[in-house]
Amino acid sequence: xxxxxxxxxxxxxxxxxxxxxxxxxxxxxxxxxxxxxxxxxxxxxxxxxxxxxxxxxxxxxxxxxxxxxxxxxxxxxxxxxxxxxxxxxxxxxxxxxxxxxxxxxxxxxxxxxxxxxxxxxxxxxxxxxxxxxxxxxxxxxxxxxxxxxxxxxxxxxxxxxxxxxxxxxxxxxxxxxxxxxxxxxxxxxxxxxxxxxxxxxxxxxxxxxxxxxxxxxxxxxxxxxxxxxxxxxxxxxxxxxxxxxxxxxxxxxxxxxxxxxxxxxxxxxxxxxxxxxxxxxxxxxxxxxxxxxxxxxxxxxxxxxxxxxxxxxxxxxxxxxxxxxxxxx
Amino acid sequence: xxxxxxxxxxxxxxxxxxxxxxxxxxxxxxxxxxxxxxxxxxxxxxxxxxxxxxxxxxxxxxxxxxxxxxxxxxxxxxxxxxxxxxxxxxxxxxxxxxxxxxxxxxxxxxxxxxxxxxxxxxxxxxxxxxxxxxxxxxxxxxxxxxxxxxxxxxxxxxxxxxxxxxxxxxxxxxxxxxxxxxxxxxxxxxxxxxxxxxxxxxxxxxxxxxxxxxxxxxxxxxxxxxxxxxxxxxxxxxxxxxxxxxxxxxxxxxxxxxxxxxxxxxxxxxxxxxxxxxxxxxxxxxxxxxxxxxxxxxxxxxxxxxxxxxxxxxxxxxxxxxxxxxxxx
Amino acid sequence: xxxxxxxxxxxxxxxxxxxxxxxxxxxxxxxxxxxxxxxxxxxxxxxxxxxxxxxxxxxxxxxxxxxxxxxxxxxxxxxxxxxxxxxxxxxxxxxxxxxxxxxxxxxxxxxxxxxxxxxxxxxxxxxxxxxxxxxxxxxxxxxxxxxxxxxxxxxxxxxxxxxxxxxxxxxxxxxxxxxxxxxxxxxxxxxxxxxxxxxxxxxxxxxxxxxxxxxxxxxxxxxxxxxxxxxxxxxxxxxxxxxxxxxxxxxxxxxxxxxxxxxxxxxxxxxxxxxxxxxxxxxxxxxxxxxxxxxxxxxxxxxxxxxxxxxxxxxxxxxxxxxxxxxxx
Numbered sequence: 010x011x012x013x014x015x016x017x018x019x020x021x022x023x024x025x026x027x028x029x030x031x032x033x034x035x036x037x038x039x040x041x042x043x044x045x046x047x048x049x050x051x052x053x054x055x056x057x058x059x060x061x062x063x064x065x066x067x068x069x070x071x072x073x074x075x076x077x078x079x080x081x082x083x084x085x086x087x088x089x090x091x092x093x094x095x096x097x098x099x100x101x102x103x104x105x106x107x108x109x110x111x112x113x114x115x116x117x118x119x120x121x122x123x124x125x126x127x128x129x130x131x132x133x134x135x136x137x138x139x140x141x142x143x144x145x146x147x148x149x150x151x152x153x154x155x156x157x158x159x160x161x162x163x164x165x166x167x168x169x170x171x172x173x174x175x176x177x178x179x180x181x182x183x184x185x186x187x188x189x190x191x192x193x194x195x196x197x198x199x200x201x202x203x204x205x206x207x208x209x210x211x212x213x214x215x216x217x218x219x220x221x222x223x224x225x226x227x228x229x230x231x232x233x234x235x236x237x238x239x240x241x242x243x244x245x246x247x248x249x250x251x252x253x254x255x256x257x258x259x260x261x262x263x264x265x266x267x268x269x270x271x272x273x274x275x276x277x278x279x280x281x282x283x284x285x286x287x288x289x290x291x292x293x294x295x296x297x298x299x300x301x302x303x304x305x306x307x308x309x310x311x312x313x314x315x316x317x318x319x320x321x322x323x324x325x326x327x328x329x330x331x332x333x334x335x336x337x338x
Numbered sequence: 339x340x341x342x343x344x345x346x347x348x349x350x351x352x353x354x355x356x357x358x359x360x361x362x363x364x365x366x367x368x369x370x371x372x373x374x375x376x377x378x379x380x381x382x383x384x385x386x387x388x389x390x391x392x393x394x395x396x397x398x399x400x401x402x403x404x405x406x407x408x409x410x411x412x413x414x415x416x417x418x419x420x421x422x423x424x425x426x427x428x429x430x431x432x433x434x435x436x437x438x439x440x441x442x443x444x445x446x447x448x449x450x451x452x453x454x455x456x457x458x459x460x461x462x463x464x465x466x467x468x469x470x471x472x473x474x475x476x477x478x479x480x481x482x483x484x485x486x487x488x489x490x491x492x493x494x495x496x497x498x499x500x501x502x503x504x505x506x507x508x509x510x511x512x513x514x515x516x517x518x519x520x521x522x523x524x525x526x527x528x529x530x531x532x533x534x535x536x537x538x539x540x541x542x543x544x545x546x547x548x549x550x551x552x553x554x555x556x557x558x559x560x561x562x563x564x565x566x567x568x569x570x571x572x573x574x575x576x577x578x579x580x581x582x583x584x585x586x587x588x589x590x591x592x593x594x595x596x597x598x599x600x601x602x603x604x605x606x607x608x609x610x611x612x613x614x615x616x617x618x619x620x621x622x623x624x625x626x627x628x629x630x631x632x633x634x635x636x637x638x639x640x641x642x643x644x645x646x647x648x649x650x651x652x653x654x655x656x657x658x659x660x661x662x663x664x665x666x667x
Numbered sequence: 668x669x670x671x672x673x674x675x676x677x678x679x680x681x682x683x684x685x686x687x688x689x690x691x692x693x694x695x696x697x698x699x700x701x702x703x704x705x706x707x708x709x710x711x712x713x714x715x716x717x718x719x720x721x722x723x724x725x726x727x728x729x730x731x732x733x734x735x736x737x738x739x740x741x742x743x744x745x746x747x748x749x750x751x752x753x754x755x756x757x758x759x760x761x762x763x764x765x766x767x768x769x770x771x772x773x774x775x776x777x778x779x780x781x782x783x784x785x786x787x788x789x790x791x792x793x794x795x796x797x798x799x800x801x802x803x804x805x806x807x808x809x810x811x812x813x814x815x816x817x818x819x820x821x822x823x824x825x826x827x828x829x830x831x832x833x834x835x836x837x838x839x840x841x842x843x844x845x846x847x848x849x850x851x852x853x854x855x856x857x858x859x860x861x862x863x864x865x866x867x868x869x870x871x872x873x874x875x876x877x878x879x880x881x882x883x884x885x886x887x888x889x890x891x892x893x894x895x896x897x898x899x900x901x902x903x904x905x906x907x908x909x910x911x912x913x914x915x916x917x918x919x920x921x922x923x924x925x926x927x928x929x930x931x932x933x934x935x936x937x938x939x940x941x942x943x944x945x946x947x948x949x950x951x952x953x954x955x956x957x958x959x960x961x962x963x964x965x966x967x968x969x970x971x972x973x974x975x976x977x978x979x980x981x982x983x984x985x986x987x988x989x990x991x992x993x994x995x996x
Contacts, residue, residue: 093789096736131648435753448956449957
């Protein structure tokens with residue numbers, strides 16, 4: 010990586026050769042990838058790569074954020090994202106505190122902003138927020154003095170998911186520039202799609218959104234992506250397929266083809282792998298529906314990097330926390 | 339045992355200039371403020387002030403209780419108090435463990451005392467207990483060898499809330515002696531009121547309890563406080579107003595005026611601020627009902643110290659844990 | 668503040684004389700006691716004894732597993748076992764992460780194996796699993812590269828419970844060889860019974876299973892234990908009684924005598940204590956039903972070691988984690 014290195018010393022068990030945060034980095038919040046530059050995205054990826062290597066033996070605990078506190082404020086169900094943030098914080102030596110909608114003061118009539126300000130008043134350094142309403146993290150960032158990280162705001166953005174997807178592609182295929190990446194499936198409900206699109210376009214990739222017409226609007230072309238309704242047509246051109254989860258729990262509103270029909274047209278199976286580029290990467294943000302977005306053979310096959318995405322998620326979140334809490338803000 | 343030995347060493351951190359605990363301090367539990375002396379209360383406030391300063395940059399983790407374990411045993415819903423205790427323990431380096439009523443052995447028919455003794459047998463040093471029955475922490479303290487901290491026992495006491503309220507007043511107005519402090523609103527259901535009254539009277543303050551007759555009995559005069567049914571009459575004399583939350587969820591039993599009527603007579607608004615002393619402090623234990631106990635302008639205005647109370651809550655709980663677990667007991 | 672100041676230095680924690688793990692230890696998982704040898708069981712007991720002493724002052728935190736992560740994956744209600752594993756991990760310096768069935772990705776249609784692999788991909792070193800289906804931990808161990816610890820799989824095994832029971836007996840009565848130990852009560856539903864039987868037989872003890880015919884099948888004799896339907900008959904021969912909990916929540920399927928009848932025939936009371944050996948140990952895995960398996964006088968009496976079992980549970984789980992994560996695997 011191209012950034013200067015400087016020795017960061019904390020207690021002896023975490024003496025690591027940490028890269029220096031450049032003066033140009035001046036973000037306090039991570040609300041989305043839409044408003045980051047290519048070089049800012051690259052910086053986060055570089056730090057994540059460094060932390061991935063530093064902790065990949067499973068034994069390294071870094072105390073870079075010792076004495077800091079990270080609060081999880083999740084108002085939608087989540088296991089993997091919440092725990093990923095929590096582990097990222099702990100591995101940097103920070104304390105964590107968990108708030109959720111059930112059993113909270115919100116149930117006693119407190120406003121959301123008052124809840125968040127109360128959490129901040131406990132000397133919290135960063136609030137990680139998930140909420141069904143788009144824009145909630147942005148609103149919080151206007152009211153809080155601490156850092157705010159968007160862990161998913163409705164169908165809007167999920168920036169750390171976009172970053173971990175991009176990091177995984179970069180690890181396998183190198184520079185993003187010139188690659189063709191298809192996001193397949195439930196684009197309409199997907200914050201993962203939006204964050205991927207912003208990040209991938211900035212780094213020079215070509216993006217295709219592909220799925221049934223009820224889930225993929227022609228309007229997406231305005232963002233600068235190609236819209237396709239046929240996986241089989243675009244398949245030979247793709248370097249990466251990111252198979253978005255069919256969110257059955259959100260399909261009540263708009264018509265959805267039967268699972269059988271969806272699978273027939275959009276599921277990745279061995280037969281479609283044979284018609285793909287030899288080095289094609291199969292990604293999925295998970296949790297996956299085996300037999301829907303992809304067959305078990307593909308999910309567990311040599312092209313799948315689904316579990317690497319999970320591992321990279323920790324590294325991206327560690328990098329995010331480190332940059333936001335130690336940068337020049 | 340016959341295995342070979344090897345020396346495993348890590349390092350000491352957090353060498354701080356900590357005040358010495360005086361020999362006169364001999365409490366093992368914090369059950370309420372009723373039975374503490376003025377000098378004991380002052381000692382807790384002094385330690386909290388020290389810890390508040392030591393940790394106020396948000397980066398200091400003290401390892402004074404490293405290797406100790408604090409158990410939260412909450413049998414009523416709580417987010418802020420439970421997390422405040424948990425963060426206080428973690429910032430002192432202690433481990434924490436959470437027990438709650440749902441999913442616990444109590445659901446399998448175990449008695450409350452057996453549950454608590456089982457927790458203690460896991461080598462827990464302090465149990466923080468919240469329960470709807472007054473006297474539960476006292477009962478536990480008779481059965482456990484570890485420290486017991488009352489985090490609210492029905493309408494009886496909530497000593498750390500009383501202490502953090504008093505610390506906040508002292509930070510702004512200095513000595514409590516001679517100040518006039520009104521507790522306004524739902525006195526009948528309020529453990530916060532009781533703990534405030536005991537603490538404030540011991541430190542020489544004058545206390546007024548003020549609210550609708552259905553929520554404020556004349557019997558309170560026996561404790562040595564003034565009873566008033568008119569906020570407007572007492573307003574010019576008050577240095578501090580502590581606006582207790584209207585607990586709508588507990589009002590089923592006794593008649594309550596309409597919210598509109600309550601607001602008309604007891605809510606703090608800008609107009610009432612103008613008729614108050616220029617330095618009046620507006621406090622509330624939270625979660626607040628905006629537009630009920632106080633208007634948003636007052637909650638967010640220059641007299642409000644509501645968020646400072648939250649911050650002081652951590653310091654008071656750190657001081658409590660430190661004194662109980664390191665004192666001469 | 669006016670108090671004297673003194674420099675408080677925390678002791679260099681975890682400077683300990685740790686026993687070396689012998690080369691012969693080569694287990695990666697703890698799935699049950701059925702397939703461990705007597706010397707392997709003894710090794711775990713020895714390490715637990717060492718850790719019990721090292722941490723028994725309540726102040727010692729060992730950093731032997733610093734930088735490691737232990738995941739709790741509990742798909743059945745549990746407070747004591749889950750918290751016992753969690754505290755064991757924390758006292759060894761490991762990070763912990765909690766997954767449960769509610770609010771997890773399983774609710775979104777993910778398979779159990781995918782959930783577990785996702786957790787592992789977060790660089791988790793050990794998964795502690797409880798599940799209602801016998802064999803779940805074994806299945807997981809075939810799919811995961813990390814260590815798997817069985818915290819109870821249906822009525823099959825609960826090896827750390829068996830080990831902590833045996834450790835408690837050894838502390839009081841020395842060698843297990845030649846002792847007579849009766850497991851009393853609900854044998855049919857009890858994973859504790861199975862793990863005790865395997866462990867006790869390997870260490871040379873005589874085991875009797877005793878209870879109503881509906882809960883104790885003659886088939887148990889095939890394992891090498893004696894079957895009895897009369898506590899009074901076997902009582903004079905027993906060195907230890909392990910009183911298994913009547914799991915009322917699981918009794919729907921098969922006929923159960925009335926509680927009154929059960930108590931008459933199988934409950935330990937003062938009168939039965941008088942007809943026992945003078946040094947008899949009374950054990951129970953808990954949570955206990957006072958007045959059912961034993962009277963309060965016996966539960967709180969001089970023969971009861973029920974709370975010591977809880978304390979030993981932490982030591983056994985620390986030893987297990989240490990051996991699995993630091994051994995030659």
